[in-house]
Amino acid sequence: MRIILVGCGKIGVALLSVLVAEGHDVVAMDSRSDLLETMNDRYDVMCVSGSGADCEALLEAGVEKTDLLIAVTGSDELNMLICYLARRQGAKHTIARIRNPQYNDKSLGFLREQLGLSMPINPEFLTAQEIHHILKLPAASKVETFSRRNFEMVEIRLKEDSPFVGHKLEDLRGRFKAMFLVCAVQRGNEVVIPRGDYVLEIGDRIGITADRVELWKLFKTIGLAKKQARNVLLLGGSRIAFYLSKLLLNSGSNVKLIDTDKATLHKFSDVYPAIETELGDGTHPEVLQEARLQDQDAFVCLTGMDEENILAAYYARAQHVGQVIAKVNIDEMAKMAAQMGLENVVSPKAVVVSVVLRYVRALQSSMGSSSIENLYQLMDGKAEALEFIVSNEAAYTGIPLKDLRLKKNILIAGLLRDRKAIIPAGNDMILPGDRVVVIAGQQRLNTLADILL
Template sequence: MNIIIVGCGKIGTTLLANLVAEGHDVTVIDNNPAVITEITNIYDVMAVCGNGADSEALEEAGVADTELVISATGSDELNMLSCFLAKRMGAQHTVARIRNPEYNERSINFMRKQLDISLAMNPELLAAHALYNILKLPSAAKIETFSMRNFEMIELRLKPDSLLDGMRIIDMRAKFKANFLICAVQRDEEAYIPDGNFVLKSGDKIGLTASPAEITKLLKELSILQKQARNIMILGGSRTAFYLAKKLGNAGISVTVIEKERAICEALSEALPKAVIINGDGAQQELLLEEGLHSIDAFVALTGIDEENILVSSFAQSHNVPKVIAKVNRDELIPLAEHWGLDCIVSPKKLIADILVQYARALENSAGSSMETLYKLMDDKVEALEFRVKDDFERLGIPFKQLETKPNTLVAGIMRDRKTIIPSGDDMLLAGDRVIVLAANQRINTLSDILKKG
C-alpha cells in the first residue's frame, strides 16, 4: 500500500518505521533537509523536501496513487490543511494529528466531516487513556482491553520473590484454580508463546489473559494485588497530564499536579477545579516529600523530558510509592529505564503507531478481512489480533487439540454470546465467535493464517 507521511518528528518517524516494517511503500514529506537525509539513510522510504500543505510537494510524493496520507506535524492546522489537500488530490484516506485541547470533540468532529478526514488522532489523549487503564489495575505493567470489555490482557513482570519463579505453566493451572492463560513471555530480548512445559523465571515479562474477575482472583492468590489507586501525584502539566487528571477527577480520584510554569498552573487550575495544582519544580525531592510522596498510591511522571521522568520516577520508587509510571518517548531510553527497575513505562508514540498500523492493515484487507483490532505487546514482538469468525472459515467446529496451528501462534480467548472462554484443547471455533489471536515474530492477516499449511 502507498502511504504518505507528512512531518517526521517523533510520531512521524515511529509511524514510518512501523509502516515500512509492515511492508508498505512509504513516502515522507518534511521541510527540514537534514531530517530528510537522516530518514533516507535509515529507512527504505522516499523523501520529499517541502511543506505538506503544498500541492507541488504532495504531487511529487505521488498523492494521486496513495491509499493513506498521515499528517503528523506539530501543527494541527497544517495537518488538517494537508489532509484536506491530499484528499482533494486523490488520496483515498487521510489521518490528521489534532491535539490542541481547545479544539473540543464537537468541533473536531465537525471539521473532520467538512474536510473529509478519515481519522483524527490525538496522541496525548490516547496516552491518557492508557495511563488511566493502568491506574485502574495497578498490579499490571500494561493492560489491554479488547472490544468486548469482559476480556483483558495484562502484562506482569515477575519480581525476584514471585511465587511463579521456576514453575511450569501446566503446574500453575493446577495450583491456582483460576481460568486464565499465559499467552506470551518475554525473556531478555526474545518473546515466546509458551506451551505447557515452559518454565517461568523471575524477571520474565508475562502476558496473561482472563476475564477481569478472574484476573483479580489470580492476582490475589499471587498476593500482588494492589487496590485501585485513590490518591495520585502527576509530575508535569503537559497535555497528557491534563487529559489524565480530568479523567481521574471525573472518577472521583484525588489528583495532585506539580508543574514548574506558573502560567500553565493557572490554566490547569482553571480547567481542573477538583485537582490540587502545585507550582514548583518536581525534580526537587524536598517538594515531592512535602506534597506527600509517602501517602500517595501512584506517581505518574509526564514532563516533556524523558530523563527527568526516569530519574524522578526512580526516586519515587525508592520511597516505596506502590505504583510508579514514567512517560518515556525515546526508544533507546526505554530499556535503560527498565534496567533501573521501572517496569511501567508509557510511550505515546508507540500507542499511535499501533493504532495506525492496525488502521493500515484494516484498509489493506478491507475486502475480505475480519480483523477488528490489533495490539502490540512485549516491546512490539508479539501481536494480539481480534477476529470475528465467519461461516466460511475452513475449520469450524474442530477441537483445538486436533487443529494444527503454526508455531508461535495461539488462540488466547473466545467470546461467544457475551461469555468469555479461555480455550482448552476441547474448545472449538464456531461461526460468529470473536477470537483473540496471538502471534510472535510473524504477521497474521486473516484467521486462516494461523493454520498450518497443507
C-alpha cells in the first residue's frame, strides 16, 4: 500500500519503522528537513520536505494515488486540515491524531464526517483505555478484548507461587475446570506458540484466551481474582489522567489525583466534582504517604517524565500497593523498568502503533474472503492476536481443525459463533459467519488463508 506519513515526531518515527517493516511504500513528510534526512538514512522511504498543509508538497508526495494518509504532526488543527486537503486531492483513507479533549467529545463525529476522516486517533485516550482495562482485571498485565468483549486475551507473569508452574499445558484445563487456552509464552526474549506438552516455569509471561466468564472462573480458582481496583491514586494531571479519571469515575471507582500545579487540579475538579485532589510533588514519599498510598488498590504514574514515573512506581511497589502502572514513553526506559521488575508499563506510542497497524492490516485484507476485525500485538510485539470474520466458504472452512495443515507458530485460539466462544478442539471446524481468533508468532497474516501451509 502507498502510505503518506506527515509528521516525523516520536510517534511518527515509531509508525514509520513499523509500516516500512510491513512492506508498505511510505512517503514521509515534515517541514523540518534535518529530521527527514535522518529518516532517509535509516528507513527505505521517500522524503518530501514541506508542510502537509501545502498542496504542492502533498502532490509531490503523490497524494492522488495514496491509499492512506496519516497526519501526526504536533497540532490537532494542522492534522485535521492535512487530512481534509488530502481527501480532497484523492487520498483514499486518512488518519489524524486529534488529542485535545475539546475535539474529542460530541464534536468529534461531526468533524470526522465533515473532514472525510477514516479514523481519528487520540493516543492519550487510547492509553487511558488500556490502563482502565488493566485496572479492571488487576492480576493481568495486559487485557485485550475480541468480538465486542465476549472473548478476552490476558497476559500474566507467573510468580513463584503460581499454580501453573511445573505443569504441562494439556493438563491445565482439567486441573482448573475452566475452558481456556494458553496461546503464547514469553520466556526470556523468546516468544513461542506452545504445544500441549509445553511445561510452564517461574517467570514466564503467558497469554491466556478465554470467554470472559470462564476467565473469571479460572482466576477465582487460581486465587488471582482480585476485585476491580476501587481506590485509584493518579500521579500527574496529564491528558491521560483526564481521560482515565472519566473512565474510572464512570465505573464507580474513587479517584485521587496528585499534581504540583494548582491550576491543573482546579481544572480537574471543575470537570469531575467527585475527584479528590492533592497538591504536591509525587516524587516525595511524604506526599505519597499523606495521600495514603498504602491504602490504595492501584497507583498510576502519568507525569510527563519517564524517570519520575518509574521511580514513583518503584517506590509504590515497595509499599505493597496492589497494582502499579507507569506510563513510559521511551522504549529503552520501558525495557529498563521491566528489568527492574515493573510489570505494568504502558506506552502511548506502542498503543498508537498497534491501533494504526490494525487499521492498515484491516484495510489491506478488506478485499479477501475474510477480513481482519481486530489485531493486537502481544509480548512486546513479538506475537500477534488477530480476529477474522469469515464471510464465505474458503479452503479452510468445513474441515476439522486437526486436518488443517497450518504453518508453524500459528494457533487457532478461539471460534466465536452465535455470540458464544468455543475453545477449539481437533474436531471443531471453521464455518462461514464465524469469527476466528488466531495467534501468530513472528509472521504477518493479512487474510485467514495465510494460516495454511
